[in-house]
Amino acid sequence: MVAKAKPAASLLKINKDGKPAALKIPKSFGQCADLLYDLKEARLAAQKIVDAFAEQESALKNHIIVKLPKGDKGAVGSHHKVEVKTEDVPRIGEDKAFYAWVAKEKAFDVLQRSLNAKAIRDRMEAQPVANKKTGARKPLPGVEMFSAVKVSLTKV
Numbered sequence: 001m002v003a004k005a006k007p008a009a010s011l012l013k014i015n016k017d018g019k020p021a022a023l024k025i026p027k028s029f030g031q032c033a034d035l036l037y038d039l040k041e042a043r044l045a046a047q048k049i050v051d052a053f054a055e056q057e058s059a060l061k062n063h064i065i066v067k068l069p070k071g072d073k074g075a076v077g078s079h080h081k082v083e084v085k086t087e088d089v090p091r092i093g094e095d096k097a098f099y100a101w102v103a104k105e106k107a108f109d110v111l112q113r114s115l116n117a118k119a120i121r122d123r124m125e126a127q128p129v130a131n132k133k134t135g136a137r138k139p140l141p142g143v144e145m146f147s148a149v150k151v152s153l154t155k156v
Helices: 029-067 095-105 117-126
Strands: 129-131
Touching: none
Parallel strands: none
Antiparallel strands: none
């Protein structure tokens, strides 16, 4: 039997102020599992619509960038105006020089703090074994692991 998600409209109640109503948590965990699936499916269906809007928006922006005459004051519609502007955006041109400057100046605020989890795991697996009994590997300097709690949702 194939699980069928409930229609999105029956899942998301909207208050008079236009904001979503508080979620009513089911009494049993089995009902929680079913509602979690239904909410996930509704969100994914809505995301497809959002993605289609984003794709069309991007195509229209690209069209405007290519076709609107450069240096023009833009174009005015009945309720909005569009212009093509340029903005200087920083990017690393020479890794070695940039990271040397960051270290020398202690300018770590210019970096984002997120890690590439896959790259870290790969490097940790390549580390030598530090404890033969447990098989634990030598840690990477300054990196600590934590247990993220997640919910696994599988079809029955």
